[in-house]
Amino acid sequence: MFLFLGASLLLQSIFGRSVLLRLLLALLATCALLVLDVVQRPHQPPPALAAWPVTTAAPDLSTLRVVDRGPIPMPEGMAAAHASTLLAMPAGHPAALTVFWFSGDRESGPNVQIAASQYLRATGQWTPARFVVNRFAMGEQLGFGLRRLGNPLAWLDGDGRIHLFVVATGGGGWAASRVLHLRQSSAGSSLQELAFAPVRVLPLSWLWNTSFLVRNAPLSLQDGGMVLPVHFELGLKYPVAVRLDAQGNFRGLERVSQRSYALQPTLVMQSSANWLALMRDERPHGKIIAAATHDGGRHWNDLPDLTLDNPDAAVAGLGLAPGQLLLAYNSSIASRGTLELSQSSDGRQWTPVQTLEHGAPVDEFSYPALLWQDGSLWVTYTVDRHRIAWARLRPRAGSTP
């Protein structure tokens, strides 16, 4: 900087008397700055192409039936649980899945932490839950405080390390949220040794970087990277897609919808470059909102709303194979008391596959998460904000679409 100032002052003595020469100097300084910047940067990533989660013969989704279900163990003494997310563990890992959620005395309470449990392949059981992210410990490592923790989201990078993206609020409620990026710091990823260290708070907004939240699973890319759906929710609500490379480095962001009431996008691939974003509708009597991209997330267009009702509740989508899309959602306009699983071939027309939960209007079965692993569809969701439930669905043996 001092060199720059010194050089500028020297040049000023030479050029300072003429506006034209000053202009030339300003242009030269700008060009020098640009060159210095460009040569440091990484190469532009290739176009984002999504990867199918199922690489074998696709099953007949209409034959999916629940084969096992139950509650996921809660951390001892914790009364509140919400916003679960599923992570498929690599083949050969003792656990088939890891589930993360936030838990504490109450939602937004000071002792809320990120809990996790793993579904062990050998026993077919969930391990006792364990807290893996604590806001005080993270605050110490970051150098600044986190007021509360919220929705977590997990992803496995190209090197097999788990990344967590966690809602962490600043000086306010959920509208003052930021997205905290954490990376596995432990050598192993068994639940007992799993530990995380902060990478950074994702820079998503100029306004003190506030009011961006994560909720739904990222879309895996063929280059090992991913696209992380997030949304802004201070007054207006709008969705954004954030791209990260195979090592989890931030690569940029793109607005998904021009609507001001769409939040919690879930990304559903229809082909490698054609994706849908299905979103929660904040409006009363809303429908599930849709947007689409045909160039791997470079440009997005709003689509007409789906015909499916949405009671201002999160939805979870999954593109399993070409023409095989799944969606878990609350199907009643009035409550979150019914949780439905539907399938579609085009993302517009949806056919019910199975009702996952059907309770009274005051009941809540919300914030579903979907994952395909080991030939099964796994679903987790919040029950009455007190616990997380899971279900495993399998297609009928030998069925093909």
Place this chain on the structure above:
Amino acid sequence: MNWLDAVSATDTALMPTLVAQQIWLHLGWSVVLAWLALVVVQCVWPSARSSTRLSAIVALAVGLWAWVPGTASPAYWLGLAFQAPSIVAVLLCAGAVVRRLHPGVAHKLALDDGAWRTGDVMALCVLGVLAGWALLLDSFALLPLQLYAWGFSPLAVGVIALAALLPATLLAPRGTGWVGRVAVVPAVLLLLVAVHLPTGNAWDAVLDPWLWLVLQFHVGRSWWVYYKKSSALRIFHEG
């Protein structure tokens, strides 16, 4: 990939390391707090104006307080609420500290009060105010373009640098310290290019919401003073 693609790409962002961000968080807030402490102590306790040593001790103590680790540090709580200040805000606060403690040095560096009222610096302030409004609208997705996302591109660095240099290039009187006085923003962008602080986004380096509010106050007050002077002159001539 051609040159134009490389310059306009918004997906080649370079981020600072966590350690660099932590250092900047404490350094940035320590300078801002030192300036605030000076302002407060010299307002509340007028005799401190004449005692440079006393003012310097207060500023130093408050500045060092920001380096205390953990929850005892104001940086811990300011970071919680506002993240880190922009580099421009920190440099301006550092300049203001120098101006209050060493007015002679400030004059030599063209950092004295008069510099703030020159046409080229005022133009820069107005640009900052307008950019802040655009970024605020962009935060709420009320602009057709994505201004903050564009701040990750090299082009943003170049355009902001050129925009910051143009007022001085076109408006500064001949022979004045025009480069030194308005080199703050380009120097900040050079720092951004070198260390990518505070977030890797050019906007976060040159303008934060607090600085934007201060600029609005400065521009508004200057316009009001100018308006009142003009009115007084008109009344004088008409009378």
